[in-house]
Amino acid sequence: MxxxxxxxxxxxxxxxxxxxxxxxxxxxxxxxxxxxxxxxxxxxxxxxxxxxxxxxxxxxxxxxxxxxxxxxxxxxxxxxxxxxxxxxxxxxxxxxxxxxxxxxxxxxxxxxxxxxxxxxxxxxxxxxxxxxxxxxxxxxxxxxxxxxxxxxxxxxxxxxxxxxxxxxxxxxxxxxxxxxxxxxxxxxxxxxxxxxxxxxxxxxxxxxxxxxxxxxxxxxxxxxxxxxxxxxxxxxxxxxxxxxxxxxxxxxxxxxxxxxxxxxxxxxxxxxxxxxxxxxxxxxxxxxxxxxYVPTPISWADEERDLTAWLGNDLQDEAFDRLYEIENKIKTIDDPELHRDWGYLQTSDHFYYMCTKFFSDGSVHQYFSPYDTPYDAFINYMNVLSDFDLRVKESKQSRK
CATH class of the missing domain: 3.20.110.20 (7-stranded beta/alpha barrel)
Known part of the structure; x- marks a missing residue:
């Protein structure tokens, strides 16, 4: 066959x-x-x-x-x-x-x-x-x-x-x-x-x-x-x-x-x-x-076929870590809108837009991004994440 x-x-x-x-x-x-x-x-x-x-x-x-x-x-x-x-x-x-x-x-x-x-x-x-x-x-x-x-x-x-x-x-x-x-x-x-x-x-x-x-x-x-x-x-x-x-x-x-x-x-x-x-x-x-044998994660992105399209710089790492710091808090909250936003904020594209590659794959990243620069993507995402974190904290406090 x-x-x-x-x-x-x-x-x-x-x-x-x-x-x-x-x-x-x-x-x-x-x-x-x-x-x-x-x-x-x-x-x-x-x-x-x-x-x-x-x-x-x-x-x-x-x-x-x-x-x-x-x-x-x-x-x-x-x-x-x-x-x-x-x-x-x-x-x-x-x-x-x-x-x-x-x-x-x-x-x-x-x-x-x-x-x-x-x-x-x-x-x-x-x-x-x-x-x-x-x-x-x-x-x-x-x-x-x-x-x-x-x-x-x-x-x-x-x-x-x-x-x-x-x-x-x-x-x-x-x-x-x-x-x-x-x-x-x-x-x-x-x-x-x-x-x-x-x-x-x-x-x-x-x-x-x-x-x-x-x-x-x-x-x-x-x-x-x-x-x-x-x-x-x-x-x-x-x-x-x-x-x-x-x-x-x-x-x-x-x-x-x-x-x-x-x-x-x-x-x-x-x-x-x-x-x-x-x-x-x-x-x-x-x-x-x-x-x-694949001991370290691979992907289909860019020349490196690794994770650097999403987790390859300080901007991406900071946003990714901050996002999952919220996980334990939201697990105890029964709020469909919060859980919807929590899921959508995890989408990989948000981190892709923060990529700072400037060589063979830089134009590809720029093509898919709605932002002028990776830094703009980071600031916008972190502003949203800050508000989301506040909503989660307020929801937890209202349940006490």
Whole structure:
């Protein structure tokens, strides 16, 4: 069995509104509803609706032989319900075909796995419940942590929550001479299967597709299949993991990205011995060839494939530590609005905006950030966090 496994991350954060020092204690609503709605609706027209329609066509055209998987964050689900129910319905129809797999993650796309096992478990179970509610009782069996962040210990936590497999990055410094095109197992819990992203082929689509200075531009389906066929016959699975916004947002429609995707399955079926599989099919049908050792967390971000996109400078570390100092306080409070804000403030994007990288990945960080500078992101977030902490303290005092 030689197979291609397509996985798409679908996520949008709740972005904070401009929040001044003088708002602390006065204004307890933090979210930029106008910006969030505009981002969702723009992305819906450019990416979600046309790409979902394209995938539905491919599933019908190939009678279920073409398959994909999604991890849809809870913050995205919440915004779809509020701003774009037509997008939610289109995802529901895709899943109903039986050829689209959903994965679990933390509800708010959080970094909790790095800080609190209890909060991590809470957010995972909340996401489980939300997926079951919105997708007709669907229960995922494979997990995808925020930004593919993974370590041996994180894998162990995921296994204890009942999952059969987990996705992560095929980072070169972890693999060494090994290939990402095999199924591996967790070093601490060998029953947990580990799927590794083939970052070269994934990034050819996600990042290099429209780059006219790239030596292999333009990328055609024939060229891509040639690269697949060059993979040694004994290698089992090519995992193509990317942001869903690759299609229409990061790579605009006029680059030809939709047509590339429309014709890729036919090229693969006609000119290679590869099939398409979902992550759970890979996990159940392929044997793990051995343990993969990841003692220090990895991710799919930037050249380093580490945590420095979110926790790489003093600004990020200060905000992250201050955030989780509140955890024990809020656990004893029964206030839905406080818990909603607590979850949304954990979203990894807030820390991503504070990144101060200025070299190969600096432009990428700037592209995704609504702030002029990382320092602006930090100040705005810390002002909000200060007000949130005051609300938590006041709530605890009112209960005494």
């Amino acid at each position: 030689r197979t291609v496994c397509f996985y798409f991350q679908v996520h949008q954060p709740f972005r904070l509104k401009p929040y001044r020092f003088f708002d602390i204690g006065e204004d307890h609503y933090y979210w930029d509803d106008y910006l969030n709605k505009n981002v969702i609706r723009k992305a819906a027209q450019r990416c979600y609706l046309p790409m979902n329609a394209l995938l539905m066509d491919l599933i019908h055209q190939y009678k279920g032989k073409f398959k994909v998987a999604f991890s849809i964050s809870g913050t995205f689900l919440d915004q779809m319900e509020a701003y774009s129910p037509d997008v939610l319905e289109s995802f529901q129809k895709l899943v109903a075909t039986g050829h689209v797999e959903l994965l679990n993650e933390t509800y708010t796309h959080a970094l909790a796995a790095l800080k609190s096992k209890e909060e991590f478990t809470t957010l995972v179970k909340k996401h489980q419940d939300r997926i079951k509610e919105l997708f007709n009782g669907y229960t995922p069996k494979v997990f995808r942590n925020t930004e593919l962040i993974y370590s041996d210990e994180i894998g162990k936590m995921v296994y204890e929550l009942g999952y059969e497999g987990i996705l992560t990055e095929g980072a070169k410094h972890i693999l060494g001479w090994k290939s990402p095109n095999y199924l591996y197992t967790n070093a601490l819990e060998p029953k947990l299967k580990v799927l590794l992203k083939n970052f070269r082929l994934s990034d050819d689509i996600a990042f290099r597709f429209s780059n006219k200075t790239w030596a292999d531009y333009p990328l055609t389906t024939e060229k891509f299949v040639t690269w697949l066929n060059a993979i040694p016959k004994e290698e089992q699975v090519v995992n193509l993991f990317m942001d869903y916004e690759t299609f229409g947002e990061h790579q605009w429609a006029d680059t030809g990205i939709f047509e590339f995707m429309r014709h890729l399955p036919e090229a693969i079926f006609r000119h290679s011995d590869f099939s398409f599989s979902t992550p759970s099919e890979v996990v159940r049908q392929l044997p793990g060839v051995g343990k993969i």
